[in-house]
Amino acid sequence: MAEARKTPVEASEPGVMDFDVVVVGAGFAGLYALHRLRGMGFGVKVFEAGDGVGGTWFWNRYPGARFDVESMEYSYAFSEDLQQEWNWPDRYSKQSDILRYINHVADKFDLRRDVQLETRVTSALYDEEANLWVVETDRGDKVTARFCIMASGNLSTPRVPDFKGLVDFQGEHYHSGLWPKEDVDFSGKRVGIIGTGSTGIQMIPNVAKQAKHLHVFQRTANYSLPARNGPLPKGEVRDHKADYAARRKAAYFTPFGIAGYPPPEKCAIEASPEEREAKYAAKWAQGGTISYLFSYKDLLVNEESNETASEFVRARIREMVQDPETAELLAPKDHPIGTKRICLDTEYYETYNRDNVTLVDVRSAPIEEITPSGLRTADGEYELDAIIFATGFDAMTGAILDIDVRTTTGLTMQEKWAAGPRTFLGLMVAGFPNMFVITGPGSPSVKANMVVAIEQHTDWIADCIQTARDRGLSRVDATVEAEDSWVEHVNEIADSTLYPRANSWYVGANIPGKPRVFMPYVGGFDRYKVKCDEVAANGYEGIEMTK
Numbered sequence: 001m002a003e004a005r006k007t008p009v010e011a012s013e014p015g016v017m018d019f020d021v022v023v024v025g026a027g028f029a030g031l032y033a034l035h036r037l038r039g040m041g042f043g044v045k046v047f048e049a050g051d052g053v054g055g056t057w058f059w060n061r062y063p064g065a066r067f068d069v070e071s072m073e074y075s076y077a078f079s080e081d082l083q084q085e086w087n088w089p090d091r092y093s094k095q096s097d098i099l100r101y102i103n104h105v106a107d108k109f110d111l112r113r114d115v116q117l118e119t120r121v122t123s124a125l126y127d128e129e130a131n132l133w134v135v136e137t138d139r140g141d142k143v144t145a146r147f148c149i150m151a152s153g154n155l156s157t158p159r160v161p162d163f164k165g166l167v168d169f170q171g172e173h174y175h176s177g178l179w180p181k182e183d184v185d186f187s188g189k190r191v192g193i194i195g196t197g198s199t200g201i202q203m204i205p206n207v208a209k210q211a212k213h214l215h216v217f218q219r220t221a222n223y224s225l226p227a228r229n230g231p232l233p234k235g236e237v238r239d240h241k242a243d244y245a246a247r248r249k250a251a252y253f254t255p256f257g258i259a260g261y262p263p264p265e266k267c268a269i270e271a272s273p274e275e276r277e278a279k280y281a282a283k284w285a286q287g288g289t290i291s292y293l294f295s296y297k298d299l300l301v302n303e304e305s306n307e308t309a310s311e312f313v314r315a316r317i318r319e320m321v322q323d324p325e326t327a328e329l330l331a332p333k334d335h336p337i338g339t340k341r342i343c344l345d346t347e348y349y350e351t352y353n354r355d356n357v358t359l360v361d362v363r364s365a366p367i368e369e370i371t372p373s374g375l376r377t378a379d380g381e382y383e384l385d386a387i388i389f390a391t392g393f394d395a396m397t398g399a400i401l402d403i404d405v406r407t408t409t410g411l412t413m414q415e416k417w418a419a420g421p422r423t424f425l426g427l428m429v430a431g432f433p434n435m436f437v438i439t440g441p442g443s444p445s446v447k448a449n450m451v452v453a454i455e456q457h458t459d460w461i462a463d464c465i466q467t468a469r470d471r472g473l474s475r476v477d478a479t480v481e482a483e484d485s486w487v488e489h490v491n492e493i494a495d496s497t498l499y500p501r502a503n504s505w506y507v508g509a510n511i512p513g514k515p516r517v518f519m520p521y522v523g524g525f526d527r528y529k530v531k532c533d534e535v536a537a538n539g540y541e542g543i544e545m546t547k
């Protein structure tokens with residue numbers, strides 16, 4: 001049940017506000033922000049669109065949804081008690097276990113009383129005169145707060161391509177990111193999955209086991225590595241827990257915010273072909289994406305080096321997939337490995353050896369329309385009882401731009417980000433005082449262990465607000481100069497790598513008309529954290545704190 005409405009308070013009444021902080025979203029980020037800021041004595045209100053907490057892990061319930069970072073690492077570090085008491089069953093946990101964990105956190109830290117569910121924030125207006133944010137929701141709430149924190153997620157705005165005819169489709173259709181709570185049974189059904197990103201690749205082997213026939217509509221092949229998932233051995237968990245605090249700290253000094261993978265010292269081009277083959281084979285056998293990317297230190301900056309790692313995976317695909325034509329379609333050739341999120345799978349490629357699975361290339365013959373009984377591509381018609389859209393998200397900016405964010409001085413986020421997102425450290429947007437973003441564009445976000453990034457961001461925001469409070473100041477804004485120089489730095493780093501070579505959601509390529517800007521910071525989580533710490537140590541250099 002949603003809480004009773006607050007009496008609306010006029011923003012123009014100086015000094016009067018409902019809350020110190022409004023947080024948008026109750027996923028990993030929003031819940032930790034609530035816990036941290038409440039602990040500082042702030043009155044915090046969280047609005048969440050879902051009817052439960054968990055964010056990404058609340059919405060993405062599709063068959064096969066699970067972590068692609070190891071469970072022992074992809075979890076909160078802020079409470080030793082929590083990390084000692086919680087037991088992850090699998091190396092890469094499944095969605096239902098992750099949701100159970102987040103609900104446990106919400107209960108353990110008594111978070112639910114400040115979270116209003118089934119409430120979508122529709123607008124956030126900064127009232128310059130009152131120095132307050134006025135936040136409105138789709139349920140008629142209008143609340144004021146000194147600070148507004150966007151914990152609205154990077155991959156939380158699902159996107160179904162604008163296919164002609166979808167409204168007339170007679171079968172069932174689903175988007176992976178809006179999956180029903182009840183189990184969906186595809187037994188005996190002719191199913192079509194559109195999309196072969198991380199989601200499609202996790203889902204396809206599971207749906208194939210149920211469906212009468214599965215057609216996979218692939219536009220771009222992706223690299224996927226074996227997860228080698230399985231139950232976590234008790235001894236391994238015991239050792240990890242005995243050393244948890246040190247491991248968490250060590251994660252801060254790694255490029256991906258994940259401890260336990262020694263960084264490589266050698267370049268791939270310096271190694272002999274035999275040495276490289278042996279190295280890649282060992283990593284392939286070990287499983288996991290970081291492990292593979294850490295084969296050599298130049299894989300993401302040198303095309304020739306990268307090609308050796310890319311070709312190793314293509315060769316494995318050709319071995320695993322029996323039909324040579326299908327194997328060739330599945331072997332990615334249009335981007336260097338790692339420049340799109342590498343997928344992690346369980347029996348993905350082997351699934352194409354099943355009699356009930358057909359791969360359809362919609363690069364050469366695109367989907368033209370959804371028909372009442374299936375879909376039509378440029379060279380064929382497919383009869384389907386169910387269509388699954390694993391077509392991704394309006395990533396990194398979608399959730400914030402869906403909210404009407406503006407100031408009484410006339411600045412709007414839509415205009416500010418019209419040519420692509422601009423932030424200082426991915427944390428603040430100049431001209432929008434007292435608004436913070438957790439894992440926003442311009443921060444490592446999706447290029448790091450998200451939970452580590454979330455905790456680091458939230459702690460930094462909390463310290464920044466505390467500093468302002470200690471100085472008797474209540475208005476915090478990034479300067480345009482600091483923001484400009486950060487944006488330039490983010491671009492410079494991206495341009496020094498192979499990342500911009502891929503048409504990925506990192507550059508907004510999956511959304512027609514979205515400005516092509518490289519959004520995550522790829523200089524490494526470790527380097528990024530040093531920069532954030534420096535900014536704080538230098539008295540919040542690049543940030544203006546005023547009355």
Ligand code: N01
Nearest residue numbers: 066067068161195196197198199200219220341390391392
């Ligand atoms: O989305 P995507 P996702 N016609 O955008 C295709 C995280 N994640 O949901 O590449 C035909 O990657 C599109 O084709 P193309 C992870 O960070 C994590 O899979 O644009 N096809 C692509 O194949 C991941 O990167 C986990 O040519 C169309 C697919 O749809 C991110 O979420 C699990 C199309 C979309 O792939 C997003 O992954 C799952 C069209 N009109 C996801 N439009 C974990 O393991 C789009 N496509 C933690």
